[in-house]
Amino acid sequence: MPSKLPDVGTTIFTVISRRARELGALNLGQGFPDYDIDPRLADLTGEAMRQGHNQYAPMEGVPELRERIARKLGASYGGEFDPQSQITITLGATEAIYSAVQAVIGPGDEAIAFDPAYDSYEPAVRLAGGRCIRLPLMPPDFRYDWDRARGAVTARTRLVLFNTPHNPACTAATAADLDALAALIRGHDIVVLSDEVYEHVLFDGRKHASVLSHAELRQRSFAVFSFGKTLHATGLRVGYCVAAPPLTSELRKVHQFNTFSIANPLQHAIAAYLTERPQTGRELPAFFQAKRDRLRRALEGSGFALPPAHGTFFQLLDFGELLPPGDVAFAERALSEAGVATIPLSPFYAEPPPLSVVRLCIAKRDDTLDEAAQRLAALGARLSRSGA
Numbered sequence: 580m581p582s583k584l585p586d587v588g589t590t591i592f593t594v595i596s597r598r599a600r601e602l603g604a605l606n607l608g609q610g611f612p613d614y615d616i617d618p619r620l621a622d623l624t625g626e627a628m629r630q631g632h633n634q635y636a637p638m639e640g641v642p643e644l645r646e647r648i649a650r651k652l653g654a655s656y657g658g659e660f661d662p663q664s665q666i667t668i669t670l671g672a673t674e675a676i677y678s679a680v681q682a683v684i685g686p687g688d689e690a691i692a693f694d695p696a697y698d699s700y701e702p703a704v705r706l707a708g709g710r711c712i713r714l715p716l717m718p719p720d721f722r723y724d725w726d727r728a729r730g731a732v733t734a735r736t737r738l739v740l741f742n743t744p745h746n747p748a749c750t751a752a753t754a755a756d757l758d759a760l761a762a763l764i765r766g767h768d769i770v771v772l773s774d775e776v777y778e779h780v781l782f783d784g785r786k787h788a789s790v791l792s793h794a795e796l797r798q799r800s801f802a803v804f805s806f807g808k809t810l811h812a813t814g815l816r817v818g819y820c821v822a823a824p825p826l827t828s829e830l831r832k833v834h835q836f837n838t839f840s841i842a843n844p845l846q847h848a849i850a851a852y853l854t855e856r857p858q859t860g861r862e863l864p865a866f867f868q869a870k871r872d873r874l875r876r877a878l879e880g881s882g883f884a885l886p887p888a889h890g891t892f893f894q895l896l897d898f899g900e901l902l903p904p905g906d907v908a909f910a911e912r913a914l915s916e917a918g919v920a921t922i923p924l925s926p927f928y929a930e931p932p933p934l935s936v937v938r939l940c941i942a943k944r945d946d947t948l949d950e951a952a953q954r955l956a957a958l959g960a961r962l963s964r965s966g967a
């Protein structure tokens with residue numbers, strides 16, 4: 580059978596996690612917490628099941644959960660959000676991304692994505708029959724080149740894939756970036772898919788630049804979020820997509836034949852949890868900033884540089900002072916010589932530039948971070964001594 584995605588293998592996250600397990604390495608690769616969730620969420624999930632929420636949920640999502648989300652969005656981004664016509668519960672952000680892409684892209688259409696791009700974007704575009712135009716954000720700053728983006732817009736462009744806070748660059752878009760994005764699509768038949776799964780994870784007092792806080796973009800965007808990130812439970816697989824009613828209506832046409840509806844007890848449990856703890860998410864900047872700073876401090880003087888991390892579950896590690904560029908080779912050495920799994924950035928580029936950074940996940944217990952930093956520092960010391 581001919582493959583529809585002949586060049587697509589197993590994702591880098593799965594490959595690295597598998598290797599980390601085989602080698603018994605510390606896994607700072609894949610972005611998932613290694614600490615427990617709030618036990619109250621587990622209790623509420625059991626309660627939801629005992630209360631009988633075990634049959635199909637409504638296709639668009641449980642009303643109580645969508646109402647909770649609408650209130651939260653209004654508080655965060657201003658204005659009113661209608662849970663009936665603007666909010667859809669999805670199977671994690673991944674399904675929201677996939678369904679939104681299928682809703683917008685048809686054969687021959689083009690979508691613009693910025694590399695390093697989250698790995699599900701391009702396959703979703705290609706499975707819809709479209710073409711993904713990948714524009715590089717270059718290290719060390721990974722800044723948007725909006726002139727270049729303008730040059731990439733054609734009569735076939737239908738979608739721009741945007742991500743802030745950005746995984747894996749660990750940067751956060753600014754209000755000026757949102758204005759530039761709005762200007763990019765103005766006058767064209769183009770919508771935005773804004774991946775905002777790390778909406779709460781911003782550091783040093785930064786404010787999240789959501790498309791939902793931008794009047795013009797709000798009308799023309801699918802904004803995608805994930806409870807997996809906000810509740811430290813990536814296995815929940817519950818996310819949501821927020822979009823203006825005409826876009827939501829198209830999204831749901833795909834969603835209903837893709838997943839139909841999302842785990843009913845989990846939706847009830849999350850709604851109850853958010854009702855009990857309406858401030859959920861507000862604690863995340865301090866929580867993750869402490870982890871980022873702990874890791875940065877532990878790696879001071881190790882020979883590695885730590886580029887600024889504005890947000891996300893991640894911190895980049897720069898080995899440029901110790902070794903020539905080659906992030907895949909370095910990730911392999913970190914795994915086999917230091918017993919620490921990291922994620923190279925090359926797989927997130929269509930045409931990777933020479934790269935001297937790998938991604939470390941900070942959503943880990945303090946003792947995991949300390950041990951990983953110790954092992955990496957020892958590797959740094961060995962590399963400094965050997966000069967290679």
Ligand SMILES: Cc1ncc(COP(=O)(O)O)c(C=O)c1O
Pocket residue numbers: 610670671672673674697742746774776804805806807808813816817818
């Ligand atoms: C930028 C980005 N988008 C989307 C996702 C997928 O989110 P989910 O696990 O809710 O499907 C992730 C997960 O790591 C991510 O980092």
